[in-house]
Amino acid sequence: MNAGYVRLSRDDDKRNYTSIENQKLIITQFAAENNLIIDRWYEDDGISGYKFDRPGFHQLMADLDKDIDQVLVKDFSRLGRHNARVLLLLDEFQERGKRLIVIDDHYDSMQTEDDTIGIKTWYNEKYVKDTSQKIKRAIGARQKAGTLMIRPPFGYTRSHKDKSEIEIVPEEANYIKTIYSLYLQGSGYRMIAGYLTGNQIPTPSMARHAQDFAKGVISKHKIAIQWSDSMVRDILGNDFYTGTLRLQKRARSTVHGKDKRVPKSKQYVFENHHPAIVDKASFDLVQELKKKRIKSNYRSSHAQPAQPELSSPFGSCLFCKDCGSRLTPIRRPASGRERKYYICTTYNTKGRLHCSKAHLIEEETLMNDLIAYMKLCRNSLCKDITAYNLECTGDEKKTSVRKQTELQSRIDVLKKQMQILFTQKIRDLANAHGCEKVINESYDAMQKEILTQICESEKQLKTLRNSILTDTDKKERSQSALQITDRIIEMKTLDRRDIEILVKKITVDKDGLPEIELRYGLSHLIPCSPSCHLNRQENEIIYQCMNLILQSDRDYTSARYLSRALTDIHYPKSAKGVLPYIGLMLKAGILSQGSSPQKPYIINKNRFEIKKVMDTFIKNCCLV
The missing domain is CATH 1.10.10.10 (Winged helix-like DNA-binding domain superfamily/Winged helix DNA-binding domain)
Incomplete structure (x- = not known):
């Protein structure tokens, strides 16, 4: 029985492009000229020849031991573009006693006198590798210039006027802020996902489908109707929401290999690239909380839905002084009100044999103690807190000036490269003899790439110079740390976010007395402990x-x-x-x-x- 094999992929040479039907026509005509009939066809459409994990090819090799005697293909590149594997494949046909005819390369496995087979298969592999390198270089150049080539994540969209500009989708941005707020209030991934699904908030894929439908585009992506833990985790870990563009996060070392994570030091990072939905302080706090929760094996309560008023304000910063385990929040009705207190998790689950005391402390008592300690901090660190705030503001200004200087230097270098390229182009055209078209095309491509980089760098510089804080950010940044401390003391209570920002750790001894350690080393500066x-x-x-x-x-x-x-x-x-x-x-x-x-x-x-x-x-x- 005679079989024909055809293959086509997107990495094929467009100049020598041959469709599936044309390949079949060439094979059929050759078979007719040699009194052969093609009894069965095997094909792989849209699959790269560098990979040999192809369904049509696998079926062909499986049928060789059954009823296939001869296989006809148009050329070696249709079999594959991996030099070593193609040569091994030719040996396999000979060992099995099967005949392979490669029409355009004049190869017949029954007549192995051609010494150029290795060169031909090597050239096929070189072509796909060269193509891969060109694509890599092109993508790398655009990434270095800060060009986002994929669709913006949930919460953003491209501007209708300028596709290179990224805009916030207000409704989706509110959902993003809700996710961050719930996590800071103590809810976990699963609880947040359940809250979003229960309130019928559209998932990222549903929002993307709605945007495509509004534009008249038919989306082929799968639509998730429920929020999952991974969706929430990805949103909480994506610094794109802080206005940072991070490119080349993943890369592959071989053609069609697996993507591997690129170290952060080698990624392309562009600060203040687009409007932020989440401030950097909240984002950094969430990342720190994620690490702390993993370390302390923190689990939010699954008995109640994600609601701010039900979450414990002291979260994962409260520990037993004796055994080191976390303190578990307890809610019990008492005399017509709800009693809120904390006890040692080890004592609560394993008994006094593992931890002798409950280390019980009332939430109200702990809150009063913390406020009292904040007053002590306020009085003792008045000068230090004010100086710290001014120092942070100065550092922020220095960082902005440094980034503007770096971008301006890059623009100057690119413009100089453009001048040199233009001068060299004139020289080459003067010495050209009938090759003017080729020279123009080559230099036009290089000039276009440099111009793109200049435009992107100038756009970043303009954004950095004209960046204006929102009213909320202006208000919060204009307040000193001392004013924020006074606000907390005046309110006589702290929410979960305030506590996570200010408190590093609270340990409770067997008598229910807390020892408070503040962040940023502030506790060590206070005269009394x-x-x-x-x-x-x-x-x-x-x-x-x-x-x-x-x-x-x-x-x-x-x-x-x-x-x-x-x-x-x-x-x-x-x-x-x-x-x-x-x-x-x-x-x-x-x-x-x-x-x-x-x-x-x-x-x-x-x-x-x-x-x-x-x-x-x-x-x-x-x-x-």
Whole structure:
């Protein structure tokens, strides 16, 4: 049985272009001239000859052992463009005893007298490699010039007036901001994806399909109707949303090889290339949070949908001082309100054999302690914070000036290259004898490439010089770090984003006392440590408990009485929150357990003895 094999791909030489039908016609005519009939056809359309993983070719080789005796092809390049593999293929035909006829290259496997086979197959491979190199160089030149050759990601579109300009799609930009906001508030990839799907927010592929439909273009891409973890992760990790264009992120080392990630140091990066949707501070914070969550094995709650008011403000920065595990947020109804507190994850899941104490701390207490510590920071670091803000602003200006200088130098070099190229073109044309057309075409291509680079560089320079911050950015940047600190103190609460920006780590000891470590090394600049300051507050409450017992006219006291009295003098404590202080009173011998619920704690010492204990306590704790 006789078989014909035809193949066509986009990397074929356009000058010697031969369609599938023309190949079949050539093979059929040759077969008729030699009294042969083609019984079966095998074809691969749109597949490169450098690869041998082709369905039609695989089927042909599988059928060689069945009923195929002769195979006819137009030329060696139709079999493949990989020199070594084609030569091995010719040997395989001979070993199997099958006949291979290559029409245009005058090859017959039954008559192997042609010594130029290796040259022909080598030339076929050289052609595809040269083509690949030319494409690489062309793409590389455009990437160096900062040209985005693919479609902008979700949230952006190309301008109708100028296709090289990238514009924000307002509705999609709001979805991007929502994703970043939810992640900063403690939601994970899956929770955010569920929130977006539940609120019927279109996926990136749905938005792309809608844009194509509006333009009258039929999209062939698959449409995802639900958000996935990977979609959210890609958006959170793409610095394109900060206005940065990053090119050559992936590359391949061989023809039709697998793409490999290119190190960031070798990528082409263009800052302030297009309008930003996310500010760089938020983007950098998200990247840091992603690393921290992986390290601490952070998992957001799957019991509730992604809602800011349900997320824990202290997130992944709260740890047990003894075992080092994270503190788990707990929500429990209590007396008509919701009680919010944190306990050691190890204690909560494995029991006291693995961690002896719960390290319980109320969320309200922790928030008050953090605000108090912020006040301490504000007073101690007033000059340092202001100087830090001015230094950052100065660094930003220096960076902008340096980038403008680099771009201007690049433009000057390119213009000089253009002048040299023009001079050389005139010389070559003067010495040309009938080759003027070829010379003009060659120089026109080179001049066009340099002009493109000049235009792109001038566009970046113009964008950098005329970049204007939005009103929100202006307002936030005009505020100093000191003003932001004052705003937080005045509000008397911090949201998840504020805490992630300011706090590096909070560890809670067995008595529920937190030790706060701020970012940027600020904690090391404060004269007294957070633990000392917070211990001082606790000692003040202990002292006030003694004083309340001293002033009592009764011979007993209770947790409810102490709770109300402490709250009245601006130390808000619940009845359960007072129990640790009562425990200290019991150890000091001031109180003892009562025998009835009406008198839960009996006062053992008289006023003189209690005053003596209080004086000793003041002296030991350095309270004034």
